[in-house]
Amino acid sequence: MLSTVLTAVPADSDWINFDVNALAQNFWSATFDGLTFGAIYALVALGYTLVYGVLNLINFAHSEVFIMGCYGVFFTLSFLGFGPSAPNLSFGQILINIILALIAAILAAAATAFLVERLAYRPLRKRNAPRLVYLITAIGASFVIQYLIFLWRGPLPEPALTMFIPTPIFEVFGTIIDSQQIIIVVAAVIMMVIVDQFIRRSRTGRGIRAVAQDPDTATLMGVNKEKIIVTTFIIGGILAGAAALFYVMKIPSGVQYNGGFILGIKAFAAAVLGGIGNVRGALLGGLLLGLIGNYGQILLGSSQWTDVVAFVVLVLVLLIRPEGILGTSLGRSKA
């Protein structure tokens, strides 16, 4: 699609400049920052992957599950009295505030995920609707949530609330790694490991894998399919809530009625890149997409390029290796 546009561009224009020097200079900071974004993508991607694994369906409303989480964080922080500049708090106080915001985000996101499942998907499952009907309903649900927020909060982004000033922790390759980056990446990876282990080892996890592999047989074997599906949506919601917290931490001005949209597409691209339906693939895909997006942004010279790059990556993956890098499905991952 780019090529047709490219031919239409006069030769003298420099709208696309491959600034390799800029990339070389900022390589490591772009890498660490990319990993931070990647961790957020990965958490959201996991929500897509889990639902896709169990229902074989892209949950288009997942981006709104995520943005509701962001609003949960925003309201908690405003309630706690945060403003545009970070208050001077002790480490313990910061931690407590973060945990409170996390709980609120998880509650908001998981509740949204639960409601979407109940109000939109379940009625369709009951009458065994064709796939197109699911997709359209999901997009409708996403749209409705977006515009409910719009009517409630208006078109502008919410004011930025800063939780804390990232402090430098250590230096690698001449680049400072700050506390925020460490918190996000470490917390996200821990959460994903927990989910991975939960799906591999717990009884519910076994149920999820069974339903992913063959819903009918799983039901015959005594797995409560409906319960498993709800659980999957809620797990996805919890992860999206966590992602929302980190997202607001990273981009305080990103809370907006349609703020989940692009992030949702990127997270989905991450899930496909890693292999949709694959828990570890979501992590790998998320981190890779974070890196690719950041490198692309510096190389091409505008932050808007990250979105374009993510999209091009999605199309390329679909073209070359649609099953993604790790490729296996949720059902086949063995304990």
Add this chain to the structure above:
Amino acid sequence: MSTTDGPTPMPGAKAAQAAANRQAAEKNPSTSADAAHKTGWFGRWNEKWQAMPRQKQWLYLIAIVAVAYLLPILNPPILSTEPGNDFPLALFSMAVYALVAVGLNIVIGYAGLLDLGYIAFFAVGSYTAAMLTSPDSPFIKVPYLWTLPLAIVVAMCIGVILGIPTLRLRGDYLAIVTLGFGEIIRILATLIPAMKGQVGFQNVGRPPGMGEDGIPVFANSNGTPWYWLTLTILIIVLLLAGNLERSRVGRSWIAIREDEDAAETMGVPTFKYKVWAFALGAGVGGMSGALFAGQVGFVNNQKFDVVTSILFVAAVVLGGVGNKVGAVFGGALVAYIPLRFTAIAEYKYLIFGLALMLIMIYRSKGLIPARNRLLAYGQEAYARVRNGPPKKPAVATEKEV
């Protein structure tokens, strides 16, 4: 299944399964009979319409078309959007939405492919028209009317380029890729200097013709000629879409929508026909965009919001997925409601989003449920079956029917 059953013979299992299959197959008639009772007024109209002789149908159609052409002059008070919005311009807007819905219906309704970024093709058409006619653009200029076919070609090419990687895969991938593309096109319009971002292109061309007062016939504020032009194109597109429907192309699309694997097994080159559906849909979208750009006279990156794409999907779904008359109705309705009822215009996204969900959950056939007729001479054949008793005695299996 034979691989998972294992080697142990399971007496009776097959029989049980077959019985279940049979039950499942025979359960259907009762549910569809229920559905037939629920079709409501539109369903009854549809039955009456089908029962009419061809000549009578044509008479009615000509009358409807005549009324449609006269609408901007009649400006009936019940329908009129004035004083809030100029009625001929509102009609133009409705006709463009209807055209868009008819095009998108080829993709979603016939082939069952969910295209959530249809606005992108609309944008491509608009930019094609703008960049080839506006004095702000450095490219060669062509007369405006030429840009209509050019917009179709450019949009179709982009549709093919986008469709080839995604149409081999399952439908949901297409949905998200198109959704992404709908957003990306706006970003590209911002990033690429030749597309002039928010500054955009002024004075997009118009069809020739000058009024006696020196004002062009197709002036931006003069909705009536633009409406007539669009309505004419809409009618041509409807006729062509009908031709496709009643051919192997339409049959292949509906077969793909119903059961893609079975279609492939019956010799339908499914990938090829999916690409065709996507490209033809893109072409109609591109042409609508060019019409829109011509009437508005100004194109910039703010005009193509991906949420409008969802409104397009709502238009198709509202009218009834797969039904081109429904698509015209749905498209016109989606454009009309916010213009007529300005008090609720602000809530239009919420209203149509809810409509999407509710229609899919409770009435997935839309407001005008109609079945596609897929054979050019099908009506004659069915009439023969109805009128003459079958030549041969029915076999035993048919006694229960």
Add this chain to the structure above:
Amino acid sequence: MGAHSESVPVSENAGGESPIELIEPMEVTEAVADAAAPEREIDVAVGDDLVEVKNLTVKFGGLVALDNVSFTIKRGEILGLIGPNGAGKTTCFNAMTGVYKPTSGQVLLEGGLLNGMKQHKITRAGLARTFQNIRLFGEMTALENVAVGLDARHKTSVVGALLRLPRHKAEERSAIERGMALLEFVGIAEHAGSLARNLSYGSQRRLEIARALATDPKLLCLDEPAAGFNPAEKEDLMALIRTIRNDGYTVLLIEHDMKLVMGVTDRIVVLEFGKKIADDVPSVIREDPKVVSAYLGEPEDDFA
């Protein structure tokens, strides 16, 4: 061949007390060949190899579903493919029709290799099938369903259809004629205008056969066409299959019901655990100790 004519054991069960009144077995005046393939000279010469399956192996992961199976299908015969559950019948079928890619081995139709061809091309090459679990196009009428099959031989382009060029019109007219003839042949002509999903179960099975015949196949593959049928319906089906064969088609029949298989086929290939264990005329298969032991514990007719 020829063993099929004398053994029709089902009728003994079905007569008398059966609630379904039997109508005379179908008399088909119009030959199916005329309906499905008026232009093609169907070669009724029996004997030469139509399809060759050579060392066909299909593995799923570590599981060998089909192990080095070879057999031939001769022109003009009804070949039965039988075996206990899980023997690999459907796998074999799917590997032949292009649903699965065989791990190794070849499928040849009139000497031409089918492996690796797209499914729709295999169909056009002359191999048509029905589905064990009926897969009609539910929102289309019976006639339209058959027309989709007929389209496999049509040549109208998208532009031709768009502009209603003469070839399109001619093909549409012939589609109606041939479609109606096929529906008449399978005995559901009066339901031509009904939606496929509204047809009775028996009519749906028949419509599947009509749709497959419409693609003008050299080999018609029927995957358990009698599943869920009562004895009277099975009787009718056997008559239908014989008529199809007598009109010059070659038929591959996967069937579970031994009586039906014994009654209608000319030759039977028996699979067990993915391997071929027998390949002979029904009268020999019936006595084959290996086949008998493979089916041990399985009642001969579990539907009655």
